[in-house]
Amino acid sequence: MTVPLEKVGEEMILNMGPQHPATHGVLRLVLQLEGEVVKRIVPMIGYLHRGIEKLCEERTYIQNLVLTDRLDYTAAMSNNLSYALAVERLCGIEVPERAQVIRVIMAELSRIAAHLLWIGTYALDIGAITPFFYCFREREKVLDMFEMISGQRITPSYICIGGVRKDITPEFLEALKSFTDTFETYILDYEALLTKNPIWLSRTRDVAVLSREEAINWGTTGPVLRASGVQFDFRKATPYCGYENYEFEIPYGTNGDCYDRYRVRMEELRQSNRIIKQAMANLPDGPILADVPYVVMPDKSDVLTDIEALIKHFKIASGAFQIPKGEVYSSIENPKGELGFYIVSDGSSRPYRMRIKSSCFVNLSTLPVMVEGRHMVADVVAAVGSIDIVLGEVDR
Amino acid sequence: MVVTINGRQFEVEQGQTILDVARANDIYIPTLCYLEKVSPIGSCGLCVVEVEGQSEPVQACSTYVEDGMVIITDSPSLFETRRKVLERILERHPLDCPVCDKAGECRLQDLVYEFGLEGRIADHRVGIPRLQEPPVTYSTPGIKYYPSRCVLCQRCVHVCMEHVGRGVLVVNEEGDKARIEPLYADNCISCGECLAVCPVGALTENVSPLKARPWQKKVVRTVCPYCGVGCVLELNVARNKVVKVTVDDTIPPNHGTLCVKGRFGFEFINSEERLKKPLLRKNGEFQEVSWEEALDFVADKLSSIKSEAGSDAIAGLASAKCTNEDNYVFQKFMRAVIGTNNVDHCARL
Missing domain, CATH: 2.20.25.90 (ADC-like domains)
Known part of the structure; x- marks a missing residue:
C-alpha cells in the first residue's frame, strides 16, 4: 500500500479505512496528524473499482442498465433514470406521459430512501444510535414498494430505455398513499431527535465548512453545494421528466457546515414527498413504454404468447439493434448531486465510450478543503459522513 | 432504356428485372424467397412494387423492366401489403426462437424486426403455435425438417431442381398442411444445398450436436x-x-x-x-511414444530396408486431407531421399 504523505518530526501518519465503519464502504483516508489536528488528508480511492465504464463498452445499451444500478446503490432508480434519459436523447425517443410521472415518483422515492439511509448512518457515525432505527423503518417501506413493482429492493433496473418495465399496481398506489400521508410526521420524529439536540449541534455546527466560493470552484453539486448557499438544482435548472410541472422549493443553507447539509437533506425529504403527492394526483393513463420497436423491449407476457414480440425480444436482447451515431451528455439531480452520462455512439448496439460523471467523486475531493488544518480526527468522521459518498459511484 | 425508380432515373438493359436494377443502385426492396442463383420463385410476395399504369402491385423479382417504366418501391399501401404477407406467415409460426438453430441469422426474424410489427396479429383462438409436431423424416439423415417452422418459400425446391439438378423436393398438400416433401428421396445426394438456402429454421442440420x-x-x-x-x-x-x-x-x-x-x-x-501423439507397436500393442523415438525408429527401419532390399521396396501413401505443401514435401522426400516413385494418396483408392 502506498502512503502519499510523509511524516515530519512528531507528526503521525494514520490510515483511516478502507475497513473503517465511518467511511461508508471502502474508502481509505490517509491522515497526517499533529497531535489530534489533521494537517493533511488524502482520500485514497479505487477499492471498489469495477471498471463499469469499460464494461459498458463491451455490453449492449440494454445490458448496461443493470450496471447503472451498481453505481450509487442507495438510489438505483435515479441511476437508471439518468442512463435511460441519456440513451433516449441519443435515439430521440419520446417517453409516454404516464411513464414520465412514474419515473418522477420513483426518482423521488429513491431520493427519500437515500436520504433516510444517510441520516440514519450519519447520526450513527457521530454517536446517535436512535435515529438509525427510525430512518430504516421508513426506508424499509420504500424498499418494500420497490420490491412490489420490480421484484428487487436495491437493484430494481425498473426504469428502462423507453419508459418503465411494468405498470404500477393499485396495491402500490395504496402503499404509496399511506406512506406519503404519514411521512411528514416521521420527518418531525427525526427532527425531534436531532435538530435541536445539543450533542448533535456541537458535532455538526461549524464543522467542515465549505464556503460558497469553494463549493462552486470545486464543482460540487447536490446538497453539498446547496448547503453552501447556492440555490442550484438540475430539476429546476434543466428540467427533465416534466419536473417543470411540479411545485417544489430548493432548500439551501447559509454556512456550508455539516449542520446545514443535514438541514438541506431534511427539507429535501419534505419536498420529495410533496412532489410524489402531486405526481400521484396527476397520474395520467396510457402506455408505459415508448412505441419504438427497434430498441424498446416488448412486454414479457407478450413475449411468451406472441411471435412478433418474441422475435423483437430476441433481436434486441441479442444486440441486433442499432443506436444512431453521435454523442450525448445528459445529467439529472441524483440524491447525491449531479449524475451524468456522456455516451459516444458509433452506430452499433454497444457504446463506443461511456463516461459517468459522479457527484460523489467531485464532492469527496472537497474533503481536504473542509478539514485540513482546521479540525481534529473525530471531526473527519463528521465531515466524510456529511458529504454523503457512496463508493460504488466514486470508484465506478 | 430508361426507368424511373422513386423519382430517380436509371439506364437499364433488356432482360433485367426491377429487383436487379434496384439492387444495383442500392435501393432496398425487402425479399424473402428471392435467390440469385435460381430463376425467380415469386412465392413470398414481399418484393411487390408499384408500377405506373398497373392497377395492382407487381413482384419486383419476376417483372422485367420496360422502357419508360415508373416504379415506386415504398409507399404506405406497399408497406401494408408486405405487412400482410408477414402476418400470414407468422400466423402459424411456432414460438420457438429460443430453441431454433436459425435464430439470430433468420431472414424471417430480420424482416419482422425491420418492419417493427407491433401488437398481436396472429389468431390465437386455436392456441399459441408451438413446435409440437415431431420432426418429419427427410431424404437425408444429415437434415431435420420442421414443417411448422417452414414459410413455404420454396427456395429448397427450386435450388434442388435447377441448381443441383436432382428434383427431390416438392410442395405437398394445401393450406395449413402444406409442406415440403422429399417425394423422390432416392435421387437425393445429401448435398445439403436445400439446408443452406433455407431462410428460416425449417431445415436444420442434423449432424453435429x-x-x-x-x-x-x-x-x-x-x-x-x-x-x-x-x-x-x-x-x-x-x-x-x-x-x-x-x-x-x-x-x-x-x-x-x-x-x-x-x-x-x-x-x-x-x-x-x-491421433495426437505417435504410436509404436511394442510387444503386439500400440503405445504412445515421443516424436523423437518414433522418428528415430522409422528412420532406422527405412534406411535398413533401403540398404537391404533397395529403394523400390518402399512405397509412400499420403493423405488427401494434408495441405498441398505437406504432400509436396512428402513426394519430394520419397523421390529424393528414399529414391522411389512409389508415391500415392488416399483419394485414388
Missing part, C-alpha cells in the same frame, strides 16, 4: 480437404470447435455449392479418436 449463435461464431475461410476440386468453405468456429460449414456464393470454384463431404464431413476435426 454442437451449436452456436451467430454472435458466438468466428468464420474462418479455408479450402475443403476432401477432393481435388478445392471448394472454398467457411468454417464456423465456436469455443475452438467447428460447429457448421457455410459457403460464400461469390467465390469460385464452387460458388456456394458443396457436396455431402464438404457440408457435413467436419466432425473428424474435433473427433476424440484422432
Whole structure:
C-alpha cells in the first residue's frame, strides 16, 4: 500500500479505512496528524473499482442498465433514470406521459430512501444510535414498494430505455398513499431527535465548512453545494421528466457546515414527498413504454404468447439493434448531486465510450478543503459522513 | 432504356428485372424467397412494387423492366401489403426462437424486426403455435425438417431442381398442411444445398450436436480437404470447435455449392479418436511414444530396408486431407531421399 504523505518530526501518519465503519464502504483516508489536528488528508480511492465504464463498452445499451444500478446503490432508480434519459436523447425517443410521472415518483422515492439511509448512518457515525432505527423503518417501506413493482429492493433496473418495465399496481398506489400521508410526521420524529439536540449541534455546527466560493470552484453539486448557499438544482435548472410541472422549493443553507447539509437533506425529504403527492394526483393513463420497436423491449407476457414480440425480444436482447451515431451528455439531480452520462455512439448496439460523471467523486475531493488544518480526527468522521459518498459511484 | 425508380432515373438493359436494377443502385426492396442463383420463385410476395399504369402491385423479382417504366418501391399501401404477407406467415409460426438453430441469422426474424410489427396479429383462438409436431423424416439423415417452422418459400425446391439438378423436393398438400416433401428421396445426394438456402429454421442440420449463435461464431475461410476440386468453405468456429460449414456464393470454384463431404464431413476435426501423439507397436500393442523415438525408429527401419532390399521396396501413401505443401514435401522426400516413385494418396483408392 502506498502512503502519499510523509511524516515530519512528531507528526503521525494514520490510515483511516478502507475497513473503517465511518467511511461508508471502502474508502481509505490517509491522515497526517499533529497531535489530534489533521494537517493533511488524502482520500485514497479505487477499492471498489469495477471498471463499469469499460464494461459498458463491451455490453449492449440494454445490458448496461443493470450496471447503472451498481453505481450509487442507495438510489438505483435515479441511476437508471439518468442512463435511460441519456440513451433516449441519443435515439430521440419520446417517453409516454404516464411513464414520465412514474419515473418522477420513483426518482423521488429513491431520493427519500437515500436520504433516510444517510441520516440514519450519519447520526450513527457521530454517536446517535436512535435515529438509525427510525430512518430504516421508513426506508424499509420504500424498499418494500420497490420490491412490489420490480421484484428487487436495491437493484430494481425498473426504469428502462423507453419508459418503465411494468405498470404500477393499485396495491402500490395504496402503499404509496399511506406512506406519503404519514411521512411528514416521521420527518418531525427525526427532527425531534436531532435538530435541536445539543450533542448533535456541537458535532455538526461549524464543522467542515465549505464556503460558497469553494463549493462552486470545486464543482460540487447536490446538497453539498446547496448547503453552501447556492440555490442550484438540475430539476429546476434543466428540467427533465416534466419536473417543470411540479411545485417544489430548493432548500439551501447559509454556512456550508455539516449542520446545514443535514438541514438541506431534511427539507429535501419534505419536498420529495410533496412532489410524489402531486405526481400521484396527476397520474395520467396510457402506455408505459415508448412505441419504438427497434430498441424498446416488448412486454414479457407478450413475449411468451406472441411471435412478433418474441422475435423483437430476441433481436434486441441479442444486440441486433442499432443506436444512431453521435454523442450525448445528459445529467439529472441524483440524491447525491449531479449524475451524468456522456455516451459516444458509433452506430452499433454497444457504446463506443461511456463516461459517468459522479457527484460523489467531485464532492469527496472537497474533503481536504473542509478539514485540513482546521479540525481534529473525530471531526473527519463528521465531515466524510456529511458529504454523503457512496463508493460504488466514486470508484465506478 | 430508361426507368424511373422513386423519382430517380436509371439506364437499364433488356432482360433485367426491377429487383436487379434496384439492387444495383442500392435501393432496398425487402425479399424473402428471392435467390440469385435460381430463376425467380415469386412465392413470398414481399418484393411487390408499384408500377405506373398497373392497377395492382407487381413482384419486383419476376417483372422485367420496360422502357419508360415508373416504379415506386415504398409507399404506405406497399408497406401494408408486405405487412400482410408477414402476418400470414407468422400466423402459424411456432414460438420457438429460443430453441431454433436459425435464430439470430433468420431472414424471417430480420424482416419482422425491420418492419417493427407491433401488437398481436396472429389468431390465437386455436392456441399459441408451438413446435409440437415431431420432426418429419427427410431424404437425408444429415437434415431435420420442421414443417411448422417452414414459410413455404420454396427456395429448397427450386435450388434442388435447377441448381443441383436432382428434383427431390416438392410442395405437398394445401393450406395449413402444406409442406415440403422429399417425394423422390432416392435421387437425393445429401448435398445439403436445400439446408443452406433455407431462410428460416425449417431445415436444420442434423449432424453435429454442437451449436452456436451467430454472435458466438468466428468464420474462418479455408479450402475443403476432401477432393481435388478445392471448394472454398467457411468454417464456423465456436469455443475452438467447428460447429457448421457455410459457403460464400461469390467465390469460385464452387460458388456456394458443396457436396455431402464438404457440408457435413467436419466432425473428424474435433473427433476424440484422432491421433495426437505417435504410436509404436511394442510387444503386439500400440503405445504412445515421443516424436523423437518414433522418428528415430522409422528412420532406422527405412534406411535398413533401403540398404537391404533397395529403394523400390518402399512405397509412400499420403493423405488427401494434408495441405498441398505437406504432400509436396512428402513426394519430394520419397523421390529424393528414399529414391522411389512409389508415391500415392488416399483419394485414388
